[in-house]
Amino acid sequence: MVLTYSLLYLGTAPAGMHVSRVRVGPASFAVDYRPVREGYETGYVGLVVRLPLTPALRCPEPPEAGTTCRVDGHGEMVTVHGSTQETTVTRRYRDTEVSVANQTLGEAGLRDLLNTLHPLSDAELDTLIQEKAIDYSF
Numbered sequence: 480m481v482l483t484y485s486l487l488y489l490g491t492a493p494a495g496m497h498v499s500r501v502r503v504g505p506a507s508f509a510v511d512y513r514p515v516r517e518g519y520e521t522g523y524v525g526l527v528v529r530l531p532l533t534p535a536l537r538c539p540e541p542p543e544a545g546t547t548c549r550v551d552g553h554g555e556m557v558t559v560h561g562s563t564q565e566t567t568v569t570r571r572y573r574d575t576e577v578s579v580a581n582q583t584l585g586e587a588g589l590r591d592l593l594n595t596l597h598p599l600s601d602a603e604l605d606t607l608i609q610e611k612a613i614d615y616s617f
Contacts, residue, residue, distance in 0.1 A: 485573075485574055485575065486506075486507065486508040486528045486529065486530070486575055487508055487528075487598060487599040487604075488508065488528050488572065488575065488577065488596050488597065488598060488599065489510060489526075489596070489597060489598075489599045489603060490510070490526055490579070490592045490593065490595045490596050490597075491592070491595035492512050493512060493524060493584060493588060493591075493592060495514055495515055495516075495522075496512040496513060496514055496515060496522065496524065497512065497513065497515050498510055498511070498512060498607065498612060499511050499512065499513035499612065500513075500612055500614065501607055501612055501613045501614070502613075502614045502615075502616060503613060503614070503615050503616070504615075504616045505616075506529055506530055507527055507528065507529040508527070508528040508529075509525065509526065509527045509528075510525070510526040510527075511523065511524075511525055512524040512525075512526070522581075522583055523581065523582075524579060524580070524581045524584060524589075524592065525578075525579065525580045525581070526577065526578070526579045526592070527577070527578045527579075528572075528575050528576075528577050529575065529576055530574075530575065530576065531571065531574075531575070531576040532576065535554070536550055536554060536555070536556040536569055536570075536571065536576070537550060537556070538550060538556065538558070543560075544561075545560070545561030545562055546558060546559065546560050546561055547559045547561070553570075554570070554571065555568055555569065555570045555590075556568070556569040556570075557569075557586055563582060564582055565580055565581065565582045566580065566581060566582070566584075566585060566586055566589060567579070567580040567589075568580075568586060568589040568590055568593060570593050572593070572596055577593060577596060579592050579593055
């Protein structure tokens with residue numbers, strides 16, 4: 480199995496959440512954060528790390544119906560999907576493109592998560608393996 484180590488980035492779980500599932504693919508690394516007390520609390524945050532799709536972040540043309548999108552002064556793209564009110568913040572990080580999405584944290588909370596991005600450590604990887612939290616899709 481070949482892993483693209485340049486994509487293995489993790490953010491610190493938001494308060495009350497933990498890493499519940501990690502999906503490793505040939506061109507992406509995805510992390511699902513869920514409430515520590517699943518069943519008692521609702522919530523979900525998804526983080527996806529991939530190689531950049533375009534030279535610079537830009538909103539889709541034409542825009543999806545009911546969706547707002549903007550690229551801010553920092554070069555981050557913020558998308559709000561009208562039907563679900565899910566907010567996605569996408570940022571370039573080193574040589575990758577990282578997106579985080581959630582319906583409740585809001586833009587500020589998603590930016591906070593992006594600010595904690597760091598390379599996946601050996602200890603974190605060992606923990607994920609022990610918890611059988613990794614899915615491979617090659």
